[in-house]
Structures are given as structure tokens and as C-alpha cells.
Amino acid sequence: MSRLLITFGIILIAVGLLWPFIQKLGLGRLPGDLAFGGENFRVYIPITTSILISLALTFILWLINR
Incomplete structure (x- = not known):
């Protein structure tokens, strides 16, 4: 855990x-960011940016686990 x-x-x-x-x-500032x-x-809600970061991190972690 540590x-x-x-x-x-x-x-971070x-x-x-x-x-x-x-x-x-x-x-x-992508289209889809409110x-x-x-x-x-x-009020700022970065929907598209969050999705792109999530996809990138998922791919990176998938590569690390292979």
C-alpha cells in the first residue's frame, strides 16, 4: 500500500x-468541457479532458501489467 x-x-x-x-x-479547453x-x-466541469486522461492512464497501466 505504501x-x-x-x-x-x-x-501528482x-x-x-x-x-x-x-x-x-x-x-x-476541449470541446465537451463545460x-x-x-x-x-x-463552474468548470472537464468531461472530455477527464475521459482522455482516463483512457491514457488505462492504456499505460494495461501496458505495465502485461
């Missing part, structure tokens, strides 16, 4: 450090 948590933490740190580069690729709000608030 190895899993450490691995997850390292992945890597994503955090790479986030400026990820935004340049357009992730977070963003709406009023004058004093904003």
Missing part, C-alpha cells in the same frame, strides 16, 4: 510540474 501511495504522489507531482506544458496542448458562471463565480 508503494502505491508513493507512486501516486510522484505522479509530475503532473503539477508539467501542467503549463499540458495546458499548451489544449487539455482543459465552463459557465456568472459575475462572481465560475
